Each structure stands twice: as C-alpha cells, then as structure tokens.
Amino acid sequence: MKKTLDILVVDDEQSVRYATIIALEEDGHYAQPAGDISSAKIQLKEGEYDLVFLDLKLKDEDGLDLLRYIHETNPRLPVVIFTGYASVDTAIKATQLGAFDYLEKPFNPDQIRAILAKARKQINTQDEIQTLETEVQTLKTQVIANSPPPSFGSDDDVMKESMDTLFRAAPTPASIMILGESGTGKSVIARAIHENSHLAGKPFVTVSCPSLSRELLESELFGHVRGAFTGAVKDSWGKVRAAEGGTLFLDEIGELPIEIQPKLLRLLQEREYERLGENKPRSANVRVITATNRDLKQCVADGEFREDLYYRLNVISVELPPLRLRKNDLTRFANDFVSYFAKQVGRPITGFSNSGLAALKGYSWPGNLRELRNAVERAVILCKGDVIEPEDIPSPGAETSQMQSHDAIVGSDISVEELEAEHIKRVIKRTSSLQQAAEILGIDKTTLYRKRKKYEKTEILPSNLN
Numbered sequence: 001m002k003k004t005l006d007i008l009v010v011d012d013e014q015s016v017r018y019a020t021i022i023a024l025e026e027d028g029h030y031a032q033p034a035g036d037i038s039s040a041k042i043q044l045k046e047g048e049y050d051l052v053f054l055d056l057k058l059k060d061e062d063g064l065d066l067l068r069y070i071h072e073t074n075p076r077l078p079v080v081i082f083t084g085y086a087s088v089d090t091a092i093k094a095t096q097l098g099a100f101d102y103l104e105k106p107f108n109p110d111q112i113r114a115i116l117a118k119a120r121k122q123i124n125t126q127d128e129i130q131t132l133e134t135e136v137q138t139l140k141t142q143v144i145a146n147s148p149p150p151s152f153g154s155d156d157d158v159m160k161e162s163m164d165t166l167f168r169a170a171p172t173p174a175s176i177m178i179l180g181e182s183g184t185g186k187s188v189i190a191r192a193i194h195e196n197s198h199l200a201g202k203p204f205v206t207v208s209c210p211s212l213s214r215e216l217l218e219s220e221l222f223g224h225v226r227g228a229f230t231g232a233v234k235d236s237w238g239k240v241r242a243a244e245g246g247t248l249f250l251d252e253i254g255e256l257p258i259e260i261q262p263k264l265l266r267l268l269q270e271r272e273y274e275r276l277g278e279n280k281p282r283s284a285n286v287r288v289i290t291a292t293n294r295d296l297k298q299c300v301a302d303g304e305f306r307e308d309l310y311y312r313l314n315v316i317s318v319e320l321p322p323l324r325l326r327k328n329d330l331t332r333f334a335n336d337f338v339s340y341f342a343k344q345v346g347r348p349i350t351g352f353s354n355s356g357l358a359a360l361k362g363y364s365w366p367g368n369l370r371e372l373r374n375a376v377e378r379a380v381i382l383c384k385g386d387v388i389e390p391e392d393i394p395s396p397g398a399e400t401s402q403m404q405s406h407d408a409i410v411g412s413d414i415s416v417e418e419l420e421a422e423h424i425k426r427v428i429k430r431t432s433s434l435q436q437a438a439e440i441l442g443i444d445k446t447t448l449y450r451k452r453k454k455y456e457k458t459e460i461l462p463s464n465l466n
C-alpha cells in the first residue's frame with residue numbers, strides 16, 4: 001500500500017510553495033508551507049515530517065543553514081533541494097552536505113513524482129531500521145523484566161484448539177479478539193500472533209485502553225494538534241501512526257470509552273482517522289488485535305460497547321482457559337519456570353517434591369500464568385532444599401495465615417507504596433474480577449488496572465502480585 005507522506009515545503013516564493021503543495025497533495029500526500037527558516041524550524045519542532053523540499057535561496061537567508069540544522073536535529077529526515085539552473089554547483093554542495101537529492105526549477109509534477117518514488121524507498125528502509133531498533137528495545141526490556149520465554153504447546157484440548165485457530169489466522173489481515181481472565185497470557189499471545197504473521201518485522205504497538213481520561217486515550221491512539229485540549233502544547237502523532245504497516249494491539253478493549261468507539265470503527269472500516277483537533281483524514285494500514293477479560297457481549301447488551309464495533313473486532317475470537325482448567329499444562333509450565341529461574345539465580349533446584357506437586361495442583365491460581373510465574377520465581381529463591389516443597393508455594397489455606405503473619409507490616413519499616421501494593425495484591429487475589437476488587441478498594445477500575453501494571457513493572461512485590 002502506498003504510504004502517505006508528510007512533507008514540509010520551504011520556499012520564499014509563494015507561487016512555488018503553492019504549486020509544489022498542489023502537486024504533492026494531488027499525489028495523495030500532506031504538505032505544509034514555510035516561507036523562511038524560522039517558521040520552518042517551528043514546523044519541524046512541532047510536527048513530524050517524512051520529507052522536506054528546501055529552496056537554497058531564501059531572500060536574505062541561506063537554505064544551507066536550514067539543511068545543517070536538519071542534519072543535526074533529525075539526521076534521518078531526507079531533504080530535497082530546489083535549485084535554479086545557475087546554482088547546480090550549490091546543489092552538488094548540498095548533496096555533499098547530506099541532502100537527499102535536488103530538483104531543478106522550473107519543475108513539473110512528473111519530476112516531483114519521480115523524486116517522491118525515490119524518497120519513499122529510502123523512507124521505507126528507514127522505517128525498517130526503526131522497527132528493528134524497536135524490536136531490540138523490546139527484547140532488552142524482556143531480558144530486564146526477567147521473563148521466561150513463552151511457550152504455546154498445550155495438552156489441554158480447549159487451549160490446543162484456541163492456539164490452532166490463532167496461528168492459522170495469524171498470517172491474514174483478520175482482526176483477532178483474545179478473551180480470558182487476567183494473567184492467562186493474552187498480551188504474550190498477541191505478540192506471538194504478530195511475530196508469526198506476514199507483519200513480523202513491522203511495528204507491534206500496544207495501547208492499554210484503561211486511561212486517565214478519554215482525551216488522553218484518544219490522543220494516544222490518534223495523535224493531536226497543538227491546542228486540541230488543555231496541555232496539548234505541541235503536535236503529536238499517535239500509536240496508530242506508530243503501528244503503520246504492522247499490528248496495533250488494544251489491551252483491555254472493554255474499557256474503550258463509548259465516545260472513541262466510532263473512531264475505532266472508522267479506522268477498521270475505512271482505514272482512516274483524524275488527529276484530535278484536526279479535520280484532515282489520514283490513511284492507516286494496521287492490523288488490529290484486541291484483548292479483554294470482560295464479557296464484551298454483555299457490555300454490548302448493556303449499551304456500553306457498540307455492536308457494530310464488536311463484530312468488526314471479533315472476526316476471529318478465542319477464549320484462553322484459566323490455568324485451573326489446564327491441569328495438564330500446569331506442571332509443565334511450573335517445571336519450565338523452575339528451570340529458567342534456577343539458572344537465573346544459580347541455584348541447583350531440580351523441580352517439585354511429590355507433595356510440592358500436589359500443592360501446586362491443589363491451588364486454583366486465580367492470577368493464572370502471571371501468578372504461577374511469580375510464585376515459582378519466589379519459591380526458587382526461598383526454598384531450602386533442592387526441590388520445591390508445599391510450604392514454598394501458595395495453597396488454598398496459605399492466604400489467610402500469610403495475611404495474619406503479615407499484619408505486623410502495618411507500622412513497620414516499609415513505604416506507603418509497598419503497603420499499598422501488598423493490600424492491592426491481596427484484594428485482587430481473593431476477588432473474582434478487577435471490578436469487584438476496585439469496589440472493595442474504593443478506587444475506580446482504571447486506577448486499579450494502572451496501579452497493578454505499575455507495581456508489576458517496578459517489581460515492588462515481584463513474588464505474588466497478580
């Protein structure tokens with residue numbers, strides 16, 4: 001699909017600026033004019049451009065100064081120089097200084113198109129480099145987060161069928177919806193779908209729909225222009241653009257405010273969106289994967305979620321079973337986690353004792369794989385022998401006694417944050433949904449969702465938080 005480019009045209013002659021802009025817009029791109037260096041600099045700071053057309057003779061200014069500035073501040077931004085016949089030498093100098101190409105005045109739309117085709121190739125290569133850089137960053141984060149590599153094999157029939165459906169749908173453009181309790185591995189699988197699809201190597205961008213405000217979420221998704229809302233001090237691009245050509249993963253889609261739902265529908269149906277505060281439709285080419293632990297059908301029935309959007313999103317839909325129903329997989333996951341963490345911490349733990357295994361199977365794992373991972377990590381660090389015993393892992397009765405033994409932490413040498421994390425952890429553990437936990441804690445569900453993610457990331461309480 002042809003990529004729409006955002007282009008800045010810098011020329012002191014208004015007629016040239018507008019003729020160029022018309023030619024560019026006729027070719028399906030977005031172009032902004034700038035008549036001198038200072039307004040060009042402002043535009044470059046506030047917007048995000050793919051390409052600049054620059055006249056070297058700007059009244060009493062030297063276009064080469066702007067070229068140097070672009071080279072210093074955004075070395076990957078290609079610049080095409082406009083030049084008169086007499087100044088080909090200067091244009092050669094400009095290309096030596098890093099300009100991408102030059103165009104002799106007067107030029108016609110075909111020449112502009114030829115330059116654009118060439119620029120697009122270079123931009124695509126740069127996008128690929130950027131994607132690789134993002135991937136490296138993600139892998140680094142995974143290493144820092146100390147997470148065992150995911151595994152998707154299963155002995156459970158429901159899970160096997162779900163995985164089969166997902167991986168068969170992966171290399172198609174179909175929207176996919178992943179349902180399942182918290183911690184069942186929806187985000188992990190969403191990434192795996194992307195990596196096993198025709199889009200592998202392109203961006204994978206996550207948006208968590210529970211957000212502080214509707215405006216912030218809308219802006220995170222679609223971007224905004226300066227002044228669109230209080231605090232919008234400069235133009236920005238959203239995650240839809242960051243995901244261009246790749247996958248947009250919308251986590252907790254059940255929390256998407258009703259006001260934003262038509263905009264997502266438009267993105268899916270017409271492949272178009274607008275930044276907040278701007279009336280300029282922009283095209284988007286993204287594959288959408290969503291996840292939720294809510295009963296979305298019920299949300300539709302309650303009027304909280306649009307039915308047309310629901311059907312658009314769940315072209316392919318699978319439900320991941322909770323860990324307590326995957327008894328056959330539980331032991332394998334637990335043993336894999338033991339091997340991984342034993343190696344990490346350099347302890348010769350070989351697995352579980354028979355009674356340890358029985359305790360593992362007797363517990364219901366309400367936090368699913370997330371809880372299991374955290375519990376095994378903790379057990380590997382704390383267990384006294386070379387096998388994990390029942391007392392090292394959670395059990396149905398353990399929670400109450402653990403709570404009693406920890407009652408002393410109130411008033412002891414711990415921070416308010418640690419206390420909060422511990423309290424949240426315990427309430428989530430004994431409730432069946434985030435909604436119920438939020439009601440007990442007296443905070444809204446969005447805040448609870450964010451706090452849980454935050455504590456998980458900072459690993460304030462890495463052992464049990466789920």
Ligand SMILES: Nc1ncnc2c1ncn2[C@@H]1O[C@H](COP(=O)(O)OP(=O)(O)OP(=O)(O)O)[C@@H](O)[C@H]1O
Pocket residue numbers: 147148149150151152180181182183184185186187188189251291292293369370371373
């Ligand atoms: N297939 C897997 N193999 C190994 N570990 C996994 C797998 N899936 C999930 N996990 C572990 O469980 C943790 C939670 O997974 P994930 O964030 O994907 O769950 P989720 O269903 O998206 O949860 P939530 O609904 O709360 O966002 C992961 O960080 C990882 O440690």
